[in-house]
Each structure stands twice: as structure tokens, then as C-alpha cells.
Amino acid sequence: MSNSNSTEIIRAGLKKRYAREKRFRLFGIASLMISFAFLLVLLFTIVSKGWPAFQQTYVKLDIELDESVLKVNSNSDEDALYSANYQKVVRASLNKMFPGVSGRKKKRDLRNIVSNSAAYTIRDDVLAEPKLLGTKQTYWFLAKDDIDVFMKGKIDRNLPEDERRLKDYQFEWIDKLIEEDRLEKRFNTVLFSNGDSREPEQAGMKGAIMGSLFTMLVTLMLSFPIAVAAAAYLEEFAPQNNKWVDIIEININNLAAVPSIVFGLLGLAVYINYFGVPRSTPLIGGLVLTLMTLPTIIIASRAAIKSVPPSIKEAAIGLGASRVQTLFQHTLPLAMPGILTGTIIGMAQALGETAPLLMIGMIAFVAEVPTGVLDPSTVMPVQIYLWSDSPERAFTERTSAAIMVLLGFLVAMNLIAIMLRKKFERRW
Amino acid sequence: MTDVINTMPGMPRAAPLESETPKPAVDAITGEKHRSEFDVEINGTVGKPLVDNAKMSSRNCDVFYGDKQAIFGVDLDIGNNEIIAMIGPSGCGKSTFLRVLNRMNDTISICRVTGEHTLDGEDIYGKKTDPVLLRARVGMVFQKPNPFPKSIYDNVAYGARLHGLASNRSELDDLVEASLIKAGLFKEVKDDLQKPGTGLSGGQQQRLCIARAIAVDPEVILMDEPTSALDPIATATIEELMDELKSNYTIAIVTHSMQQAARVSQRTAYFHMGKLVEVNDTDKVFTNPEHQLTENYITGRFG
Numbered sequence: 001m002s003n004s005n006s007t008e009i010i011r012a013g014l015k016k017r018y019a020r021e022k023r024f025r026l027f028g029i030a031s032l033m034i035s036f037a038f039l040l041v042l043l044f045t046i047v048s049k050g051w052p053a054f055q056q057t058y059v060k061l062d063i064e065l066d067e068s069v070l071k072v073n074s075n076s077d078e079d080a081l082y083s084a085n086y087q088k089v090v091r092a093s094l095n096k097m098f099p100g101v102s103g104r105k106k107k108r109d110l111r112n113i114v115s116n117s118a119a120y121t122i123r124d125d126v127l128a129e130p131k132l133l134g135t136k137q138t139y140w141f142l143a144k145d146d147i148d149v150f151m152k153g154k155i156d157r158n159l160p161e162d163e164r165r166l167k168d169y170q171f172e173w174i175d176k177l178i179e180e181d182r183l184e185k186r187f188n189t190v191l192f193s194n195g196d197s198r199e200p201e202q203a204g205m206k207g208a209i210m211g212s213l214f215t216m217l218v219t220l221m222l223s224f225p226i227a228v229a230a231a232a233y234l235e236e237f238a239p240q241n242n243k244w245v246d247i248i249e250i251n252i253n254n255l256a257a258v259p260s261i262v263f264g265l266l267g268l269a270v271y272i273n274y275f276g277v278p279r280s281t282p283l284i285g286g287l288v289l290t291l292m293t294l295p296t297i298i299i300a301s302r303a304a305i306k307s308v309p310p311s312i313k314e315a316a317i318g319l320g321a322s323r324v325q326t327l328f329q330h331t332l333p334l335a336m337p338g339i340l341t342g343t344i345i346g347m348a349q350a351l352g353e354t355a356p357l358l359m360i361g362m363i364a365f366v367a368e369v370p371t372g373v374l375d376p377s378t379v380m381p382v383q384i385y386l387w388s389d390s391p392e393r394a395f396t397e398r399t400s401a402a403i404m405v406l407l408g409f410l411v412a413m414n415l416i417a418i419m420l421r422k423k424f425e426r427r428w
Numbered sequence: 429m430t431d432v433i434n435t436m437p438g439m440p441r442a443a444p445l446e447s448e449t450p451k452p453a454v455d456a457i458t459g460e461k462h463r464s465e466f467d468v469e470i471n472g473t474v475g476k477p478l479v480d481n482a483k484m485s486s487r488n489c490d491v492f493y494g495d496k497q498a499i500f501g502v503d504l505d506i507g508n509n510e511i512i513a514m515i516g517p518s519g520c521g522k523s524t525f526l527r528v529l530n531r532m533n534d535t536i537s538i539c540r541v542t543g544e545h546t547l548d549g550e551d552i553y554g555k556k557t558d559p560v561l562l563r564a565r566v567g568m569v570f571q572k573p574n575p576f577p578k579s580i581y582d583n584v585a586y587g588a589r590l591h592g593l594a595s596n597r598s599e600l601d602d603l604v605e606a607s608l609i610k611a612g613l614f615k616e617v618k619d620d621l622q623k624p625g626t627g628l629s630g631g632q633q634q635r636l637c638i639a640r641a642i643a644v645d646p647e648v649i650l651m652d653e654p655t656s657a658l659d660p661i662a663t664a665t666i667e668e669l670m671d672e673l674k675s676n677y678t679i680a681i682v683t684h685s686m687q688q689a690a691r692v693s694q695r696t697a698y699f700h701m702g703k704l705v706e707v708n709d710t711d712k713v714f715t716n717p718e719h720q721l722t723e724n725y726i727t728g729r730f731g
Contacts, residue, residue, distance in 0.1 A: 239537055240537045240538065241538070309574070311570060311572055311574035312574055312576060312577075313535075314532065314535070314568075314570060314574065315570065315574045315575075315576065315637070315640075316576075316586075317532065317535060317563065318530065318532060318563060318567065318568035318570070318641075319563065319564075319567070319586060319587040319590065319640065319641070319644060320560045320561070320562075320563040320564040320587060320590060320591060320644065321560075321590055322560055323535075325590065330576065334577065
């Protein structure tokens with residue numbers, strides 16, 4: 001075969017090769033664009049829906065802390081102050097502003113301009129400073145969810161009266177309140193300072209955030225050391241070509257593919273029913289999520305440890321370092337970026353996990369903010385699920401807002417991962 | 429491999445030795461059967477593998493990787509303060525033998541070493557011998573420069589810190605400086621001791637690795653093709669360095685470069701297919717080899 005002949009053959013094929021390359025590049029760009037578009041749509045939907053939830057409507061009321069109505073005075077003991085009926089003074093204030101309301105339903109609607117948390121706000125103030133009794137105070141109370149929804153423009157006035165949540169007489173009250181500058185939208189601190197509640201305007205996700213935090217803490221504390229130790233042993237110490245080691249390896253790989261709800265059942269059967277770990281707590285949640293996270297971290301850690309150049313290990317061993325010293329002084333530090341990436345992926349997965357937690361009672365309605373790993377609590381994804389299931393209109397926005405907070409946490413975790421990787425990354 | 433060379437046009441075909449008949453042999457490493465005129469029966473080692481003032485010695489050394497035998501009954505002494513070169517074609521077992529001497533093969537779980545191996549008369553595979561202590565006494569420099577991803581200072585100080593050789597910071601400083609001076613690197617890096625060792629050039633990295641090895645104050649230094657990744661200038665620097673080191677250390681070097689073996693070593697050992705074929709004074713090996721296989725190798729007929 002002469003040289004010029006092969007050149008001809010190569011040249012004839014060149015065009016096809018370049019076309020193929022170009023086509024492949026186009027496919028790549030197209031798939032990137034599609035996923036980017038989906039991401040944009042997703043973010044836009046969530047943000048546009050959830051945005052209003054970061055604002056909350058407040059109502060200004062003048063409250064007369066009348067000692068005769070409350071049946072207490074500044075000398076009463078704490079129990080009496082605590083159990084006094086503060087709802088009455090709120091109602092009196094509303095009645096004074098809108099006189100002549102009659103009928104049970106209308107009276108209830110009038111009461112429902114402000115959230116029933118108004119009474120607790122007053123109670124807390126009076127408990128802190130009993131001298132307030134007998135004076136007249138101006139308060140900004142949370143507005144009831146229907147008022148809030150209307151203020152955010154989600155109730156159409158022009159619909160026929162029987163098709164909307166607010167009736168004509170309620171609009172009259174609202175108009176009057178607006179006229180007197182008694183309605184105001186403010187940043188929604190309740191969302192971050194309250195636990196869950198049946199009343200949308202009082203529902204916050206602090207309980208879920210703290211629950212998630214404690215659960216993640218338990219998961220991290222258990223899964224990171226166990227997984228890294230397991231990976232290090234399997235890579236550096238376990239006998240090669242050993243049947244038992246092979247079986248363990250296969251099982252770890254299979255565990256990574258087990259549906260997460262199965263881990264929930266396992267946790268229910270073993271941890272709760274056998275060991276008696278209290279249900280609905282971050283402790284049991286963390287234990288179950290550890291089971292789920294372990295294979296992910298082990299597989300990533302093994303890959304990271306395997307990718308450490310053997311020349312570095314040989315150098316250390318050649319200088320007289322023991323195998324454990326080599327592992328801790330060289331192999332693990334060099335593998336740390338990969339191990340951390342795996343850990344963060346595992347933790348992010350665990351943070352967004354709902355299914356296994358349903359099995360161990362973390363779906364319960366918990367209004368209290370947990371203060372430790374043994375307090376009943378729920379977690380963010382479960383909170384999202386609970387809110388999305390609630391009938392009140394105001395929960396729709398809160399659901400989206402909660403998703404935004406969850407996504408914020410995920411982004412923060414990824415940022416930490418990148419920072420840690422930068423910190424530990426070394427060239428060799 | 430020998431088949432390929434034999435059938436290549438233009439290569440002189442070596443005549444079969446009179447006493448040996450060609451017969452199939454099994455390659456020690458690959459297990460392939462091959463037939464050629466070079467499958468000379470190797471019956472023991474010719475030359476003088478044993479010396480009087482042996483620093484390290486091996487008797488009946490067999491090494492197995494799983495079922496495959498890589499080294500067959502090697503007897504070899506390494507004399508005090510000498511440089512011994514180990515040469516031979518790829519896969520002949522010279523690196524494997526080198527790694528027997530500081531038990532680096534321990535890290536390979538399927539590797540099994542038999543025979544008697546001593547350092548100053550002490551059994552290095554004995555129950556009482558600690559591999560950590562052994563490797564502190566028998567240092568190693570590898571084929572590819574492998575500095576730790578740490579500063580130059582920390583690289584050299586690593587072994588000393590590991591074994592607690594320096595009791596305070598100034599002692600450690602002195603030790604690092606002395607080691608870098610011995611390795612001929614100090615002048616080039618004295619202002620950059622805190623810079624990463626991986627940022628040096630290839631030749632400097634290898635000298636850093638030598639400095640790191642001698643900082644532990646070993647008695648024997650094993651070098652596994654220390655210059656195969658370096659250019660001729662860096663190679664020359666390291667060869668000069670070896671010449672200087674020989675007065676204080678015993679050095680065993682594995683090399684693919686026969687010129688290097690000829691330049692730096694006093695004795696040369698030729699390995700072939702896991703067997704030690706010939707050990708003699710370097711001059712003799714390269715001018716008047718005793719064994720046909722050695723002659724074939726050094727004249728470039730295969731390898």
C-alpha cells in the first residue's frame with residue numbers, strides 16, 4: 001500500500017469524523033440547554049409562588065387592658081395572670097371599632113380579623129410587665145390567614161359573593177382598616193421563629209429546621225467516621241481476593257440501591273421495636289438516615305482512597321511509617337476532598353429524604369421547636385409534605401417558601417463542600 | 429520478547445550454546461511459553477555473589493506472587509560501603525529482589541518471600557524484627573520522584589519526626605539542612621524551604637527524595653531506577669551524589685542503563701527471568717562477562 005493511497009483514504013474519512021464530532025457537541029449543548037430550562041422553570045415557579053410567604057400582614061389594634069374585663073390586676077399572682085381571658089379584650093377592641101355587628105357568624109368573622117395568637121401576645125406582655133394592666137396599648141397583631149391572602153392579592157373581589165372566602169361585609173371592615181392605616185405587610189419573622197401550627201399565619205418552620213439540623217448532626221457524626229473507617233479498611237487493610245471481603249463489597253454496592261423506605265422499615269423494626277429508641281426524634285431519624293447514607297459515603301471514600309497515588313504511600317512506608325501512620329498522614333488527607341464530596345452528596349440526599357422518616361413517626365404534627373436529639377420533631381421535607389397537604393390557601397405559599405429554605409440549605413451545604421475541597425486539595 | 433528480537437531482520441542471531449538444547453520455558457512473570465536460543469539453562473550463579481564484609485545478605489531467596497514465582501533461589505551479598513548495581517531485562521526480578529531487602533513486598537498481600545535475609549547478621553524476616561525499624565535502617569529511593577505534597581522542609585523532616593530523631597526545632601532544622609546538603613540540593617532551595625516539594629523540577633524532586641531518605645540516617649539505601657525519569661543532566665548530578673554517598677552508605681541500585689551501572693557501581697549483578705545469572709566486579713561484567721546471557725544482554729542483543 002503506497003503512502004499517498006492511505007492519505008487519500010484518511011482524507012475521505014475526515015469529513016465524516018468532523019461531522020460526527022460536531023453532532024456530538026450539539027447533542028451535548030442541547031441537553032445542557034434543556035436541563036437548564038427545566039431548572040429555570042422549577043426555580044421560577046417555586047420562587048414566584050413562595051415569595052409572598054416571606055411577607056405577612058399585621059393588624060394594628062388599640063387594646064384596653066381593662067382589669068374588670070380580665071378579672072385580674074397588677075397584684076394578681078402569675079397563675080391568674082396566665083389564665084386570664086385575653087381574647088376578651090381583643091374582641092372588645094374589635095367591637096369598639098366595628099359597632100353593631102350581630103349574628104354568630106358575623107361576630108366570629110369579626111373576631112377572625114386577627115389571629116388567635118393576639119391573646120398570647122398580650123398575655124406574654126402582661127406576664128412580663130403586670131403594670132400594663134389598666135392602661136391602653138397599641139399592638140400590631142398577626143392578621144388571620146384569609147386577610148393575609150387577600151392583602152397579597154390572591155382573592156378576587158369581583159367574583160360573586162358565594163364563590164369567595166371573604167364576604168362583602170368583611171371587605172367593608174378591611175377597607176376601613178386600610179383607610180386607617182391599620183393593615184401593614186411586614187417581613188415574615190414568624191416563618192423562622194415559630195414551630196408548626198394549624199393556623200397558617202402562625203405556622204413557621206423553625207421546628208423543622210432545628211429537627212433537620214439535629215437529624216443531620218446525628219447522621220454526620222455516625223456515618224462519616226463509620227464510612228471512612230470502613231472504606232479505609234476495605235481499601236488498605238482487608239485481605240485481597242478474600243471471599244468474605246468480596247461479599248461485603250457486593251452488599252455495600254447493593255445497599256446504595258435499596259429504596260430508602262426499606263431503611264425506614266428496618267429502623268422501625270430494629271431501633272424502635274427492638275432497642276426502644278424513642279420514635280419521632282432526631283436520634284431515630286439520624287440513625288435511619290445513617291443506614292441510608294453509609295453506602296454512598298463508603299463508595300465515594302473508597303474511590304477517593306484508591307485514587308491516592310501508590311507512590312506516596314510507598315514513600316511513607318519506605319521511610320518507616322507504619323500502615324496506620326501512612327493512612328492518617330498521607331492517604332486520608334489526600335483522599336479528603338473526594339471523601340468530603342461523597343459525604344456532602346450523602347448528607348444532601350439525607351436532608352431531602354422523606355420516605356424512611358414516615359416509617360419512624362417523624363410525620364407527626366409537632367408544634368414545639370425541638371431543643372435536642374430526644375425531642376419529638378419533624379424535618380424540612382416532611383414539613384413541606386405536611387403543608388402541601390393542608391387545605392388552607394395560605395399554606396400553598398408557605399409550602400413553596402419552605403422548599404426555598406430547603407434549597408437554600410442544600411446550596412449552603414454544597415458551598416461548604418466546595419470550600420472544604422479547595423482547602424484540602426493539594427497537587428502531587 | 430526474545431522471539432520478536434530473534435525474528436527481527438538485521439539482528440545477528442546468536443548461535444545456540446553447545447551444551448544447551450533449546451527447550452520450552454515458562455516466563456516467570458507472564459507465564460507465557462516461549463522457545464528461543466536464549467533459553468539457556470541457568471544453573472546457579474557465576475562470578476562471586478558472596479563477599480567477606482557483607483552488610484546485607486540473602487540466601488535461597490524465592491519470591492512468589494500468588495502462584496507465580498518471580499525469583500528463584502537467589503544468593504547474594506551486598507558488601508559494606510559498596511555500590512552494587514542490578515541490571516537485567518524488564519521483569520527479570522531485580523526490582524522485586526531490591527524490595528525484599530527492606531520488606532517493601534510486605535505491602536503486597538499476595539507476595540510471599542522465603543529464604544534467609546540478614547542485615548548485619550540479623551534476620552530481617554525474623555519474628556523479632558520490626559519492619560518499621562528495618563525500613564529506617566534500609567532506606568529507599570523510588571523510580572518516580574515521589575515527594576509528599578508538603579513543603580520541602582516537611583518532606584525532609586518527615587522521617588525524623590516519624591521516628592522522633594530530633595528533640596527540638598533547632599535540631600530538626602540542622603538535620604534538614606545537613607540532609608539537603610548531602611543530597612546536593614541545599615544551595616538551590618535554601619530560600620524556599622517552605623515551598624511545596626512538588627513544585628521542584630524532576631531532578632530536584634529526586635534529590636529531595638534522596639535527602640528525605642538520608643535524613644533518617646539509614647545504613648543502606650536502595651535505589652530503584654532512580655534516574656529513569658530524569659534527563660541526562662539531572663542523571664549526572666545524581667550519579668555524582670551517589671559517588672559521594674558511598675563513603676557513608678551501602679547502596680544497591682537497580683538500573684536499566686548499563687552505562688550508569690558501569691559508571692557508579694563497584695559490583696554488578698545480572699538477573700534473568702527471576703534468576704541471578706552473574707555477579708562480578710563491574711569492570712569484569714562489562715568487559716569480559718563469564719556467562720553467555722550476560723554477554724548477550726550487555727552487547728544489546730536483547731533486553
